[in-house]
Each structure stands twice: as C-alpha cells, then as structure tokens.
Amino acid sequence: MTTLVVDAVSVAYGKDEPVLRDVSVRVEPGRTLAVTGPSGAGKTTLLFTMAGLLRPRQGTVSVDGTQLRDRDHAVAQRVVLVPQDNGLAAILTAAENVQVALIAQGASPADARRRMVEAMDRLGLSGQADQLVEELSGGQQQRTAIARGLALAGDVLLADEVTSELDAQNRQKVLDLLHEEAARGAAVVFATHDPEAAAACDAELHLVDGRAELVRGYSELPVHA
Numbered sequence: 001m002t003t004l005v006v007d008a009v010s011v012a013y014g015k016d017e018p019v020l021r022d023v024s025v026r027v028e029p030g031r032t033l034a035v036t037g038p039s040g041a042g043k044t045t046l047l048f049t050m051a052g053l054l055r056p057r058q059g060t061v062s063v064d065g066t067q068l069r070d071r072d073h074a075v076a077q078r079v080v081l082v083p084q085d086n087g088l089a090a091i092l093t094a095a096e097n098v099q100v101a102l103i104a105q106g107a108s109p110a111d112a113r114r115r116m117v118e119a120m121d122r123l124g125l126s127g128q129a130d131q132l133v134e135e136l137s138g139g140q141q142q143r144t145a146i147a148r149g150l151a152l153a154g155d156v157l158l159a160d161e162v163t164s165e166l167d168a169q170n171r172q173k174v175l176d177l178l179h180e181e182a183a184r185g186a187a188v189v190f191a192t193h194d195p196e197a198a199a200a201c202d203a204e205l206h207l208v209d210g211r212a213e214l215v216r217g218y219s220e221l222p223v224h225a
C-alpha cells in the first residue's frame with residue numbers, strides 16, 4: 001500500500017514563470033484522484049512531476065516518505081505513467097510494446113507474455129495484439145497504452161487523459177478498469193476534462209492559473225480497514 005505525497009510543489013519549464021505554484025495533494029492507496037482544470041492548467045505537468053520526469057523548483061514529491069529523485073527512482077518505487085500521447089513505439093506490435101515494458105521491469109519472457117495477454121484481453125484488444133502500433137486506430141493505440149500501464153501493476157498509476165480518443169463504451173470500460181486498479185490497492189491519479197469521469201473519482205484536485213484546489217477530498221469517504 002503506497003501513498004504519494006506532493007508537498008508545496010512549484011514547477012517551471014526552464015527559466016519561465018512556474019506553471020504550478022505551491023501545489024499539495026496526497027494520493028492514497030485504494031483511492032482515485034481526478035486532476036481537472038482547463039487546457040494548459042498544468043495537469044500533465046503535475047502528473048509528470050508525480051512520475052519523477054520533472055523536478056520541482058520548490059517542494060517535494062515523495063513515495064512512502066522517500067523523496068523522488070528522478071524517473072528511474074519513480075519506476076523503482078512502482079510509479080506507472082500512462083502518458084497523454086500514449087508513448088508507444090510505432091514500429092513494434094501492440095503486444096511487443098506491452099512485453100518490452102514488462103521485461104524491462106524484470107519479468108521473464110513467459111511471464112511478460114502471460115501478463116500481456118491478460119491486459120490486452122481486459123482492454124478488448126486480443127484481436128489487435130500482433131498488429132503494428134502504426135496500423136492501429138487512435139483509440140486502439142490509447143487502449144494499448146492503458147493495457148501496458150495495467151500490465152505493469154504499479155503501486156501508483158498516473159493516467160493522463162487516457163479516454164480522450166475513446167467511444168462511450170470503451171471510455172466506460174477504461175474508467176471501470178482504473179477503479180479496479182484502485183480496488184486492488186493502487187493509488188490512482190486520472191487527469192481528465194470529463195466532468196462525469198471526475199465525479200466518479202474519490203477526490204478531485206482542480207487546477208487554475210497554476211494553483212490547486214481540492215474540490216472534494218478523501219475525508220468525506222469511509223476510512224479503509
């Protein structure tokens with residue numbers, strides 16, 4: 001059970017003015033947190049910071065009390081990111097994209113294959129496993145990236161607008177899967193423009209002009225046993 005804590009974080013690109021200012025939030029195991037806000041508000045920036053890809057100018061991000069140093073450290077702490085642009089290798093098949101990530105994490109080829117098959121099935125992509133990513137539709141690519149994220153079975157799952165290319169049925173399936181990840185104990189963060197999806201999360205952090213407001217918190221929920 002892993003908790004990720006963002007404490008008084010300010011983040012800037014280069015010498016620019018900070019995009020995020022003094023943002024604090026707890027990402028709790030077994031819970032889903034929606035990150036909302038208008039385009040350009042800093043949702044991706046916050047998720048990248050949580051993933052160890054951006055170093056805060058001020059403040060800290062820590063996982064179970066250990067301050068994150070960089071992306072490699074975050075990976076070792078089992079922080080999984082499903083990026084907005086899917087981050088897939090176009091010249092590999094969907095299955096290879098998932099398996100390579102698992103093998104890089106230390107899985108045996110046989111285990112990687114088994115977990116890939118299971119994850120692709122959960123996303124309804126069994127028929128697409130052996131297709132090159134560049135031959136898949138935008139929505140199929142997005143679901144492949146989610147399958148890869150689920151297969152990695154992280155303790156923290158950061159999902160950046162992962163339903164933007166999906167039809168209503170697949171959108172609901174993905175939202176259900178994110179909640180299933182929380183149900184197995186992961187701390188789940190979901191950046192979204194979708195008010196309904198945000199409302200279905202346990203808590204919501206709203207970003208405006210670089211500032212964050214917790215519009216709904218976990219305190220209104222029953223405490224975990």
Ligand SMILES: Nc1ncnc2c1ncn2[C@@H]1O[C@H](COP(=O)(O)OP(=O)(O)OP(=O)(O)O)[C@@H](O)[C@H]1O
Pocket residue numbers: 013019037038039040041042043044045046
């Ligand atoms: N690599 C970068 N270099 C400089 N500025 C950047 C970079 N990436 C993002 N920004 C700026 O940071 C701000 C926040 O961008 P970010 O992508 O985090 O917003 P967002 O809320 O995820 O937007 P969207 O909903 O459109 O995806 C924007 O003003 C953007 O121009």
